[in-house]
Amino acid sequence: MSDAKPVPHHVADESASDQFPRARRARVFKKGKMVFQHGLRSIPCTVRNISDGGAMLEFEQAFMLPKEFDLHIDLENYEVTCERRWEEGLRCGVQFISEKRPVSAQRAQVLKTSEDALKSELDERRDSPDNFFQRKHFSDPQGVPQGPTRKARPTGGGKPTFGKRR
Numbered sequence: 001m002s003d004a005k006p007v008p009h010h011v012a013d014e015s016a017s018d019q020f021p022r023a024r025r026a027r028v029f030k031k032g033k034m035v036f037q038h039g040l041r042s043i044p045c046t047v048r049n050i051s052d053g054g055a056m057l058e059f060e061q062a063f064m065l066p067k068e069f070d071l072h073i074d075l076e077n078y079e080v081t082c083e084r085r086w087e088e089g090l091r092c093g094v095q096f097i098s099e100k101r102p103v104s105a106q107r108a109q110v111l112k113t114s115e116d117a118l119k120s121e122l123d124e125r126r127d128s129p130d131n132f133f134q135r136k137h138f139s140d141p142q143g144v145p146q147g148p149t150r151k152a153r154p155t156g157g158g159k160p161t162f163g164k165r166r
Contacts, residue, residue: 025049025056030076032057036069047073054085054095065092072103079103 027049034043034057043065045057055071071082071094081098112120 023051023053025051031074033072034069035072036066056093059090077102
C-alpha cells in the first residue's frame with residue numbers, strides 16, 4: 001500500500017497519461033510570472049507544484065490564458081517555455097516544452113533564524129536614517145526645550161474680540 005494520493009486526471013489528459021506516466025511533483029509556493037507576446041504582456045501567478053516536466057499555476061483572478069508562454073519563477077535562475085495543458089477555475093497545469101534557460105536572478109532568498117531576524121530588526125530601529133533614537137531631543141543640558149515662544153496677545157479692554165478686525 002503506498003502513501004501516494006491518486007492524481008485526478010482530466011479528459012484532455014487521458015491520451016497523454018496513457019503514453020507517459022506523469023513525473024512526481026514537488027509542492028512549492030513560489031511567486032512567478034507568465035510572459036507572452038514577446039515580453040509585452042505578463043500575468044502574475046503562484047507556482048503550487050513543479051517537476052522536471054511541468055507545473056501547476058494558480059492565479060488571483062481569472063484571465064484569458066495563452067496556449068504558449070514563458071514562465072519566470074522568482075528565486076530561480078531560469079525561465080522555461082510552457083504549454084497550457086488544462087485549466088480549472090483559477091488553476092492551470094502546464095507542460096514544459098523547452099529546456100530551462102538560465103537568466104540573471106532578480107531577487108535572492110535569504111533565510112535567517114527568527115533570533116537573527118529579530119536582532120537585525122532591533123538594530124535597524126536603533127540605527128534609523130535620522131538617528132532619532134540616538135540624538136537628544138533637548139539641545140541644552142538643563143532639559144528645557146528650545147523652540148519658538150508665544151507671546152500673549154493683548155486683549156482689547158475685556159471686550160470680546162472674536163470676529164472683529166483690528
